[in-house]
Amino acid sequence: MSLEVRTGPPAGAGNGVARLAAGAAPAQVPPMAEDAPVVALRGIEKSFGPIHVLRGVDFDLRPGEVHALMGENGAGKSTMIRLMSGAHRPDHGTVEIDGAPTRLSGPAAAQAAGIAVVHQELLLFPAMTVAENIFLGHAPRRRSGLLDWPRMRERARAILDRLDCPDLDVDEPVSRLSVANRQRVEIARALSRDARVLIMDEPTAALAEADVRRLLDVVRSLRAEGVGIVYVSHRMDEIFEISDRITVLRDGRTIATRPTGAVTEAGLVSMMVGRDIDRLFPREAGPVGETVLEVRGLGAGKVRDVSFRVRAGEILGIAGLVGSGRTELAQTIFGVTPATSGEILIGGAAVTVGSVRAAIGHRIAYVPEDRAQHGLVRPQTIRENISMAILDRLAPRVMVERGRETRLAEEAIARFAIRARGPGQVVAQLSGGNQQKVVLAKWLATDPRILILDEPTRGVDVGAKTEIYRLMNQLTAEGLAVIMISSELPEVLGMSDRVLVMNGGRVAGILDRAEATPEAVGAAMMTGHAA
């Protein structure tokens, strides 16, 4: 599958390959009369120790275009971004800036060349103000050498206005800002250095729908100003809405670069995964059994008077806006923030879930939304992470049985097709999708009856997404009761047997699969009651 040999000149390379792989839209000759690229990568290869991450990447970015970069996790997107931003240097191939081969000696050199990155995990200083963050490292100074505060605030204000953020106070500490506003600050920081190239790494992964719209408006206005934008995202609808061209990366190679109008969603997906995916949401509902979990009038903090039941073999989707109390509900059932009112019944019997340990004892598992903070201990190995929730079972006589633990990890790597060197690899080195598989493996090792998945496919590529959906089918077929929280409406509608909609910490309605149309769920999310 990945044995194709690249032939032909770099600019057109991949088109022939893509046609074979995709069988989709015919290859278009890219319009030639465009501006010369601001940044171009030619035949880039890069290895880290024995791992060959990039095996031939060609990419170019023109001024005033949004160039989407797509690929599964582990395809090499992050490494490619780091090359463009000067954090790594290629082993082979050249980075060209304004047509001239350039050796970026480090991030400072890339910044000087006008290349800026808006990172996935925003790299701001929480205790400093918006203005300080924007001008960190290049603040305007007076002749005496002291900081010129009035000018700094004024210029920060001007940049934020350019980003259409009149509501952002330049004196506010960043710690008090929402994720969306922090992102605007990060974009403003890039603009303050007169960036001509803006690399956005999954900018919408953590944003709610309304903030996504505003961000896309910002991207459009930057494009109109002539900024070249590299846009990395897993969200198809966004890519089709915003981008001018799309480059697909797979296994460290450029598979194709196409004008956005010339590709279809299905074609794009098969280019990314190298095979056809007939359906994105392959829900196969099986026989539904007894009620496994019932919640009556549950309350804790933001969560108020929530009642529902989940049966064996069923997927209950939970939809709701960000802040509607979905994650809080999950964490109450899982014992992180124990319930202050109401009842939890498991298999018909009332139980108290006062701690995570108690929840694990009741065979409840929770795959959290925040993988890095709550799901994994990333500096540790795959083996140590997978065994973490069942350590006491692996240590019947005080000592952890290393052999059993290693076998458990090896089996998980095989079963979930985790791309890793072995059980001893540190989790932080894995791609997002593979990290998520480690979290799933860790929780399935506890042998749960009730599995709560909180944003199970966030920051996960298309291929791994489908694998996770398949796994959910398999688990429900084995009789698990699954609760799936998701902000992606298509996912909720595609995978759930029933949909519980939350609003303001309460249940706005529970809809059967047949009733759960985008309109009905959307209306319940916004208004707080089902139509």
Next chain:
Amino acid sequence: MSPRSPALPAMPPRAVSLRSLLRHETLLALILLAALALLALANDRFLTTANLLNQGRLMTEVGLIAIAMTFVVITGGIDLSVGSILGLCAVLVGVFWKNLELPLPVAMTLSLGVGTLAGLVNGLIITRFRVPPLIATLATLALYRGLAEGISQAKSVRGYPAWFFELGQGSIVGIPTQLWLLLAAALVGIVVLRSTTFGRATYAIGNNEQGAAFSGLPVARTKLLIYAASGFMAGLAALVFVSRVTTTRSDMGTGIELDVITAVVLGGTSIFGGRGFVTGTLLGLCLIQVLKNGLALSGVRGDGTVVIIGAVLIVAVLISNVLKRWNGE
């Protein structure tokens, strides 16, 4: 050194054995050997069995506390109050035995109990009230020392029975008694940290406390036990100390926390938590003691020795960082 485990052969072979060898501990062992060799060449009174065993005697108090401190630092914490707990326990042995006229074994046990309790109080302040360990133990550093001084009324206690001095001055099969104690404590520390669920929880807490809590690991209980153990070891060190110097005074152990932390950090334990080994701490401990003694014997003045130890600490940490980067971490 490594505990026997039937599963060890099942461990996957490391991809590049040379790189895994070049860890901090190996590096430290090499530096230690080099120091031994150089100092032996410089002075013929240094590399003698009698001198080395005597050095073992002198480093035991710091060593005992450093083993527990390794756990504390791996969780991302610190315990500055160990020196004061040592002083408090030392004073209390004297007070329980002389003033309250309790039998000496009972006085020793009670004193150990107080040490453990003092550590437990540290742990409670840290876990219940979420006070950062640095602040919490800085406060109890003053508090426990104040208690020790108040209770002792600046009077020292002497005249302990002869059998008590066996602990700090005697030997068993030619090895100083307290060195056996250190060895036993080290073995327990190594096994607990490497192979038990408790050790796993210790690392997980240091790397990501929330992640550990979301995995159902007993975060608060683990930290509580670790700080209690730190207090207990400080109490144990107090008994050894009193037995070695034959008297109790309230200023005993002042500043020992810095020696302890130096040994732990020199041993490769990350001050940010999450990584570290008891064996590293022991190597760090030996290196410091060897330098102190060897340099003194070679005629280097005390202040010069301190400068050299500081320099070694910085160089070891620097080289270790370079190695880490080279290993691609």
